[in-house]
Amino acid sequence: MDAMAAQPHQARPRRTIKWSRVGVYALVLLVLTWTLAPLYFLVITSLKQYVGTIAYPLPWLPTPFTWNNYAIMFTNYSPDSISYRFLHALRNSVIASTATTVLNLVFGSAAAYVLARARMRGKNAITMIFLASNLLPTVALIIPFYVLTVTYLSGLHLYDTNTLMVILYTSFSLGLVIWIMRGYFGSIPIELEEAARVDGASRLVSLxxxxxPLTVPGLLATGLLTFLMSWDNFILPLVLGPDSSAYNLPFFIYSLSGQYLHLNNEIAAGGVLSAIPPVLIVLFFGKYIVSGLTAGSVKG
Amino acid sequence: MTSMPVESPPKRATLRHRLFRTLSGEYFWLYLLLLPSLLILVAVILIPMLFAFQMSLGNTSIVVLGGRGTISNQWVGLQNYLSLLQNPIFWQALRETLYFWVVSIFIEVTVGIGMAVLMNQSFFGRRIFRVIVFIPWAIPTVVNAMLWGMIFDGDNFGALNDLLLQWHVIQSPIVWLNPSALFPQIPWLSNALSYLGSNLAMNSIIVGDEWKTLPIVAILVLAGLQTIPHEYYEAARVEGASAWRQFRQITLPLIAPVLTVVLILRTMQLMRAFTLIFTLEQFGLPVLSIQAYQQAFSFGSFGMGSAVSFLIGLIALVIAYFYIKRLYREEL
Structure with missing residues (x-):
């Protein structure tokens, strides 16, 4: 399916066109305002000096203007400075999300292939358990994770590491990857594979x-979804990685709000910066994400 | 299908025979491919879940010294669950969770479908419109929380208060994120709403949450709308069916499958909603997930916290069951 593609619209009787046109454009304007006004507010706040965020009436333009909120995220690097925390959070977010995505695609699509192709008893049951594991709330597992990490597994020194984050993120999205990729593998005619095998290719080579190559759209969709999910995670670093060696951007932004001075302009700048990668993903790959999310619903 | 391993062995086959057939089969490495995922499932999901259940049956507490923790776990049986069920705070949390769920789902069904139908109309700039509408969904949850925290700020420099004050809608700023009762002038209504878990903060939180989640609901419903053939509408128009009738009798039944799936998925997300509420309210709106966190990590009562989170997990699994059954009805 393709939500972004243009599509010819049914003709309407001429008489009613005018009023329904006006109604449609009014609603479009309403939805645009609802969508964009908060974003506009976030962006102008990030470009204001602090006095501009506590004035009444609030200036609806970025006045007094400054780039400083962004500049401090990258300059004056020293331990415990804001740029130190931001850059560590950025690094951790990139490492953890990327590693999670790669692991998920490798393990998940391998498992999905087996669950789609092999004739094996209980493969539907296994698929269902994976899917159910994906639906299990993080908050239901965070307590045992914490306890296991700091007590029985404390010898592994996993607390406050990216390794732990990657393991846990991976387990949370693996079920989704398996479910979506199983659908993609299942939709490829088995004859194609058999033809390759007749020509002498081994099963691995034919895979x-x-x-x-035929499942690239599916890999892209699941990869991007996994990336977005791990980029967005907050509760795991809150409980298991509150230090600069493991916290991510959401936790960094939350920590800004917990400071003695609650500086809206700095929070907004951090927010804009950490929203850029996911927004770019949605802008450029939106249709893959929709196809991934609808894989379980529209396609069946 | 002939080249696939035949897994149903002859009736007499012993376990050893079966094991041998499996291991020596041409497709042994196929199972090897499944292994890492199964290991992750067992080690990171199943074992922690069982462990949570074990903790929930005890008076679990933890002492962490120098990065090394010791656990003390006194068996108390179902005590934690029983005292939860007797605790009015738990039932209030349950009602608040339900309120959050019911109202959000209602908004998503009505406004979400409305937005999808709108995006399916033809108008100037529709492609751009669809892309723009999608953006809020991409904003990380914590950023969304901070953003709505600034909008709902209780001082007069909160964006919403600022606008309402300037338009003279209100005389003094409203503390939108304060869990205060609604309609304090009408006591019985105010009490009833508080009982049901509705307060000012809860409703503000719902607005902020919908800003981020309405787009994905609308866009998935739109995907369903686009699979409906135009001929249906043309035929209906020839028959003289009104627009409302067309919507009710063609559109709604045909988007029902995608809508069900979207709503079940959203239900799962709403039941686990934590980030938005925690970052804006801390423990001010004690929905179930917040309560689990609070019991374990601020009260140090890991047994009780595990009991709450195990109940959340149980609710989630029941919903998941319906979701999966629904998906499989389509597929198998």
Missing amino acids: IRIIL
Whole structure:
């Protein structure tokens, strides 16, 4: 499916066109305001000096203007400075989200292939358990994670590490990856694979050479979804990685709000910066994400 | 299908035979591919869940010294669950969670479908419009929380108060994120709403949450709308059906499958909603997930916290069951 594609619209009787046109444009304007006004407010706040955020009436333009809120995120690097925390959070977010995505795609699509192709008893049950594990709330597992990490597994020194974050993020999105990719593998005719095998390719070669290229849209969709999910995670660093070696951007922004001085302009700048990657993903790959999310609903 | 391993063995086959067939089969490495995922499932989901259940049956507390923790776990049986069920705070949390869920779902069904239908009309700039509408969904939850925290700020420099004061809608700033009762002038209504878990902060939180989640609901419903053939509407128009009738009898039944799936998924998310409420309210709106966190990490009562989170997990699994059953009805 393709939500972004243009599509010819049914003709309407001429008489009613005018009023329904006006109504449609009024609603479009309303939705645009609802969508964009908060974003506009976030961006102008990030470009204001502090006095501009506590004035009444609030200036609805970025006055008094400054780039400083963004500049402090990258300059004056020293331990415990804001740029130190921001850059560490950025690094951790990038490392953890990327590693999670890669692991999920490798493990998840391998498992999905087996669950789509092999004739094996209980494969539907296994798929269902994976899917259910994906639906389990993080907050239901965070307490045992914490306790296991700091007590029985404390010898592994996992607390406050990116490794732990990656393991946990991976387990949370693996079920979704398996579910979506299983659908993609299942939609590829088995004859294609068999033809390759008749020509002498081994099963592994046929998987890598023939099947994987056909599932690129699915890999892209699940990869991006996984990336967005781990980029957004907050509760895991809150409980298991509150130090600069593991916290991510959401936790960094939250920590800004907990400071003695609650500086809206700095929070807004941090927010804009951490929203840029996911917004770019949605702008450029929106249709893949929709196709991934609808894989379980529209396609069946 | 002939080249696939035949997994149903002859009736007499012993376990050893079966094991041998599996391990020596041409497709052994297929199972190897499944192994990492199964390991993750067992080690990171199943074992922690069982462990949570075990903790919930005890008076669990933890002492962490120098990065090394010791756990003390006194068996108390179902005590934690029983005292939860007798605790009015738990029932209030449950009602608040339900209120959050019911109202959000109602908004998503009405406004979400409305937005989808709007995006399906033809108008100037529709492609750009669809892309713009999608953006809030991409904003990280914590950023969304901070943003709505600034909008709902209780001082007169909160964006909403600022606008309402300037337009003379209100005389003094409203503390939108304060869990205060609604309609304090009408006691019975105010009490009833508080009982049901509705207060000012809760409703503000719902608005902020919908800003981020309405787009994805609308866009998924739009995906469903686009699969409806135009001929249906043309035929209905020839028959003289009104627009409302067309919507009710063609659109709604045909988007029902995608809508069900979207709503079940949203239900799961709403039941687990934590980030938005915690970052804006801390423990001010004690929905179930907040309560689990608070019991464990601020009261140090890991047994009780595990009991709450195990109940959340149980509720989630029941919903998941319906979701999965629904998905499989389509597929198998």
